[in-house]
Amino acid sequence: MKRTRIAALDVGTTKVCTIMADIAGGSGLRILGVGIAPSHGLQKGLVVNVNEAKESIRESVRKAERSAGFKLESAYVGVTGRHVSSVNNRGVVAITRNDQLVRGEDLKRVLEVARSIKVPSDQRLLHVIPRTYIVDGQEGVKNPVGMHGFRLDVETHIITAGITSVQNLTKCIRGVGVEIDDLVLEPLASAEAVLTDEEKMNGVMLADIGGGTTDIAVFKNNSIYHTSILPVAGHQITQDISVGLGLAFDLAEEMKKKYGNVLPYQDEKDDADKTLTEDGHSVSYRDLSEIIRIRVEELLRLVVLELPRTDYASLIPSGLVITGGTANLPGIAELGRQATRLPTRIGIPFNLYGVSDTLSDPAYATSVGLLVWKMNHQDTQTWQSKSGANGFMSRVFRMFS
Numbered sequence: 001m002k003r004t005r006i007a008a009l010d011v012g013t014t015k016v017c018t019i020m021a022d023i024a025g026g027s028g029l030r031i032l033g034v035g036i037a038p039s040h041g042l043q044k045g046l047v048v049n050v051n052e053a054k055e056s057i058r059e060s061v062r063k064a065e066r067s068a069g070f071k072l073e074s075a076y077v078g079v080t081g082r083h084v085s086s087v088n089n090r091g092v093v094a095i096t097r098n099d100q101l102v103r104g105e106d107l108k109r110v111l112e113v114a115r116s117i118k119v120p121s122d123q124r125l126l127h128v129i130p131r132t133y134i135v136d137g138q139e140g141v142k143n144p145v146g147m148h149g150f151r152l153d154v155e156t157h158i159i160t161a162g163i164t165s166v167q168n169l170t171k172c173i174r175g176v177g178v179e180i181d182d183l184v185l186e187p188l189a190s191a192e193a194v195l196t197d198e199e200k201m202n203g204v205m206l207a208d209i210g211g212g213t214t215d216i217a218v219f220k221n222n223s224i225y226h227t228s229i230l231p232v233a234g235h236q237i238t239q240d241i242s243v244g245l246g247l248a249f250d251l252a253e254e255m256k257k258k259y260g261n262v263l264p265y266q267d268e269k270d271d272a273d274k275t276l277t278e279d280g281h282s283v284s285y286r287d288l289s290e291i292i293r294i295r296v297e298e299l300l301r302l303v304v305l306e307l308p309r310t311d312y313a314s315l316i317p318s319g320l321v322i323t324g325g326t327a328n329l330p331g332i333a334e335l336g337r338q339a340t341r342l343p344t345r346i347g348i349p350f351n352l353y354g355v356s357d358t359l360s361d362p363a364y365a366t367s368v369g370l371l372v373w374k375m376n377h378q379d380t381q382t383w384q385s386k387s388g389a390n391g392f393m394s395r396v397f398r399m400f401s
């Protein structure tokens with residue numbers, strides 16, 4: 001059986017996660033090695049100290065290599081941060097050949113037209129994703145190759161990223177001897193790991209609430225509709241606890257993870273009045289929960305405001321899926337339902353085999369998703385070849401070099 005080795009490198013604001021895996025025949029993803037290290041030198045998803053970031057990446061890569069028993073050559077890498085922006089753009093070309101048959105080269109041409117948007121000089125195209133094709137006004141065509149027509153339109157989702165921000169990240173990774181197979185926008189990766197096909201078809205919003213950023217992706221009709229990155233996440237919750245209760249940041253983080261609950265009154269009523277003691281510091285459970293709830297509620301409202309349309313019920317009937325480390329906060333799905341009035345669930349990576357126990361946690365949605373992205377986009381470079389359910393998504397351009 002043909003086995004293909006692949007790897008993912010998720011350089012997050014709080015942790016670096018390296019996963020080494022293989023794709024064995026049609027049996028899915030088998031995890032061979034995982035390396036997780038605390039992250040230093042990053043803020044809000046961006047490298048702010050190259051040497052510190054490099055050391056964290058090195059530690060994570062070495063751990064993964066030790067557990068897999070072989071060396072990591074190259075990996076799929078996640079990109080996030082405020083420097084990322086996205087836009088939907090249309091392209092149109094005429095089919096002038098005598099037979100009026102749409103061919104692969106027409107797809108290439110129409111995507112060339114769609115991607116010719118004005119990109120600021122400090123930005124580069126990261127992804128140009130065809131969302132849907134229109135042949136002579138007939139909408140919703142997923143793969144127009146072989147159809148007859150005079151006119152071919154394409155709707156694309158275009159994502160650009162800041163050149164220097166990406167260069168800082170790639171420099172750190174190459175600096176530890178790992179080559180980059182491809183750069184993938186983090187919410188697109190997370191979506192691959194936690195969303196179902198049905199949700200993506202009906203319409204769904206994904207919020208990956210990590211340490212430094214909240215990464216958002218909206219899917220409709222099985223294609224990406226909107227992406228955005230908010231520079232607010234778990235770090236701000238901890239900061240609020242630290243300031244509000246007069247605790248050092250590390251202690252506030254520990255308290256949040258150990259006792260944090262956005263809806264404490266769901267449990268026994270008396271619980272709300274108890275006092276928590278950690279490291280000689282006492283705080284009221286009620287105060288701790290209140291601080292976390294206020295920040296998370298505000299964040300969830302900000303997330304929904306990112307939706308490009310206000311008819312939520314028809315745009316995203318499958319509602320909101322929350323993932324990322326902060327999704328571990330007890331009560332967050334219920335608070336999501338209350339704050340957004342949308343069906344809300346927690347997204348945890350699924351369909352994993354091998355040494356994957358640690359990865360069944362929302363914090364690893366991006367890391368696992370980078371591998372699934374590769375599996376679902378095998379023909380990234382030969383983008384006109386594949387058809388079928390994921391065919392149009394697989395015709396993704398890679399233009400960062």
Ligand SMILES: Nc1ncnc2c1ncn2[C@@H]1O[C@H](COP(=O)(O)OP(=O)(O)OP(=O)(O)O)[C@@H](O)[C@H]1O
Nearest residue numbers: 012013014015210211212213234324325326328363
């Ligand atoms: N049980 C928990 N309760 C509350 N918060 C938690 C819990 N577990 C983890 N977190 C929070 O999740 C955040 C880290 O999430 P994650 O690992 O997804 O971030 P990251 O990928 O390193 O960062 P980013 O993607 O933002 O660059 C931290 O703020 C951490 O405090």
Ligand SMILES: [Mg+2]
Nearest residue numbers: 012013210366
């Ligand atoms: Mg992350």
